[in-house]
Amino acid sequence: MSDTNPPPNSVTILYGSETGNAQDFAHYLGRKLRYYSLRPTVSSLDEYDPRKLVTETRYLIVLCSTTGQGEFPRNLQKFIKFLLRKRLPKDLLNHVKFTTFGLGDSSYPKFNFAIKKIHTRLLQLGCTELSARCESDEMSPEGIDGYFAEWVEKLVPALTGQFPRLFQIDDHTLLPPEYKIDVSPDSADVASGEDLALTRSLNLHRGRVLENHRITAADHFQDVRHIVIESDSVLLYSPGDTLALYPPNDDRSVELLLQLQPHWLAVADKPLKISSDVEVEGGLISQEHMTLRNLIKYHLDVSSIPRRTFFGLLFHFVDDSTDDGKREKEKLYDFSKLEESEDLYDYANRPRRLILETIMEFETNLKIPVEYIVDLIPLIKVRLFLIASKPSPNSVEIAVAIVEYKTMLRRIRRGLCTKWLKQLQPGTPLVFSVHLSNISFGDDLLEKPPVLMIAPGTGIAPMKSLIEKEAGNRSLVLFQGFRETQKDYLFQSVWEPLVQLSTLQVYNAVSREAGAKHKYVQDRLFAEKDLVRSLIVDEKAIVFVCGSSGNMPRQVRITLVEILRGSVTDPEQYLLDMENGGRYIQETW
Structure with missing residues (x-):
């Protein structure tokens, strides 16, 4: 451990955040601690030099959400890689007192997985607990706010008790800004222009819109867009990866x-x-x-x-x-x-x-x-969209549902990104990046396993990517949900020739069409239970579920448990083992 002395009254608050919730709570806590005359440093985990944990950090607070299949948010990938190094000594951080706060949703299988892993690893490296870990649940009646308030109530006295001679500042006092901004009012004006977005400093791809057309019927309630982007540089991506837009x-x-x-x-x-x-x-x-x-x-x-x-x-x-x-x-x-x-x-x-x-x-x-x-x-914040095209070195596709609705104030709301995307004309330049996922479809296996795909709505995007890449190379079975065949059956024209060639099986669930037997994907799954059971148990298929979070993924999981009942000893444990082994993949938002 270094002898470097940290600044007096210093506290390190680090966050891992995908949607901004953990980031907001971190900054809220940082501002609160400033009123106790503490000096908090608030940063995303990846922006914080992990070497400072050894040389400077004495009091550490980590707030982190869990994403996807129990994964870490994108802004802590470098940090967690450092933290999980096997050769780190067990007493490396024995000078650090810490606590953690997890933002989770109990409807997901790996509830608060990220914060549990971070907390456990910090203990392994010698940290001691300042106050107890808190795992919040968005699905609970009190919501994340209730958990956070209770956690802060215990954390603040535990933390302030570590520092003698603290004084409290009235919270109506305006503190100096965290970010120093200077404007030169006497200087000449700086030109503005649409190309300024292309001068961003990171290594992003530059490209242009090739196609942007609606793929739902004109009279359908939702405008879903199929957007094709051409890149000026070589792209590397696989099914399950995401496109980031700014x-x-x-x-x-x-x-x-x-x-x-x-x-x-x-x-x-x-x-x-x-x-x-x-x-x-x-x-x-x-x-x-x-x-x-x-x-x-x-x-x-x-x-x-x-x-x-x-x-x-x-x-x-x-x-x-x-x-x-x-x-x-x-x-x-x-x-x-x-x-x-x-x-x-x-x-x-x-x-x-x-x-x-x-x-x-x-x-x-x-x-x-x-x-x-x-x-x-x-x-x-960056907007992420699951890629809807087979791997290509010079182009990428996405399927985007345009966000537009009326609020209780009777005001029209349009999503910042989808409003922008909707009006983009072919030829419009833009910048983007590709974010690789940890999803694997068994490509490294000698014999590729079948893939059972379950996708309502625009959850079909990564399925299209996988189907176009793998059709003819392995067994592919798709359960697709939509409202009406003539209005929002996305990519029907792509599936039809593949079905005729017997390289793809498609089973539809139609929720708003007269005479349709199966309204939702879980209904159609149960109707085809013999096929589903055979794929999962006998053929060791990978199950890939994608779509809106909430009721759909829960109902799909319950249905699969019922289908497997009698064929395996413990269906719930069987699905959990599938998940831990990468055979049950859930991408929801």
Whole structure:
């Protein structure tokens, strides 16, 4: 262990986050600890140099979600690789006191698997527990917020008790921003343009849209798009991998936000510099193009639902010199408190209210300093889509359901990324990356096993990739769910010739069509139970389930248990063993 002394009152808060929940909780905790005069460092696990665990870290807090098949989020892959090295000495971290918080969903088979593994490994390396691990459950009545509040209530006294002479700061005091931002108001304007998104700094692929057409009927309630992208560089991917896209805000939303804060508008196109490191997927646009306008357009998610950390900072910027201002400030402050989770949910989540709309609602008494904009508004996260094409070195396909609905406030909501994708014309340039998965379909085996595919809706995308790659090379059986044959039977024209050649078997479940015998994929599975049982038990097939999370994957699993009952000693354990052995693969969202 190094003799390097850490900064006084320092605490390290690391998160592994796929959707942003763990990240938000980490920043909320970091801000709370700052009011106890502690000095927290908040970072994603991959952005934190693991060597600092040995040289600097004394108090460690890890928050992590679990994704897919009990996998780690993408932003801790490097960190976990370091942590799991077999040659690390058992006393490497015996100077570290730690605790962990897991964000999980008990409807998934490997509930909170990631945080359990991290916690166990830290103990193996000599860490001692500061307070107990907490495994939250999104499916529980109290939700993740309830678990988090209880965990924080125990963590804070355990942590502050480690430091003598701490003093508590009133939480109505505005602390300095975490990210240092400087604007040059006297400099010449910086040009804006649609090509700025192509100047991102990481090693991303550049390409252009080849095709973008609707594959559901014009009168169907949902617009599903088949998008083909041509790449300027060589692509390497396999079935089960994902395509990452980086959507910008539309110009109308950017301009509206600037108009709501007139002091921003005055410097919107002036050179802007961010001195502190900012974790931006895809990299910040090049410094010579950095302005407030471009920062908002390409990096700040003004169309997201505001989280607790947003309100915890926003209330500071309300002018409370009037009665209205006082009421608004108190309302925003209340939304930032853990014990007011239900009020926050009713205001923000239930009506799907946007950050842009929130700022609009309070604009009269609200003046947000430019210096706090990155602290206040979350960064746009990468959007991931399962690849829908067989491996190709120069092109990639996705199937995208356009998100568009009415809220309880009777406002039209459109997904940031799908709204952008819908209007992309052939020839439009874009940047993207390919994210490799840990999914294996037994390609390394001497004899390739059959694959039993179960896919409602756009869950069909990776099935198309696998079918196009493997048709004729192994037994492929597809159970596909949709509403009406003439409206949303996706990729029917792809399956038909393969079925005629007997290289693919397709069994459909049609939920809204008169006379259809089987409404849902689990119904069709049970109707074909002899085939399903033979594939799983006798032929050792790989089961691949893909689609929306919630009821579908649970019902599919229950149905498979019933189908296997009588053929194996313990059906539940049999499926669990399949899962642990990579034969039961579930990709849901």
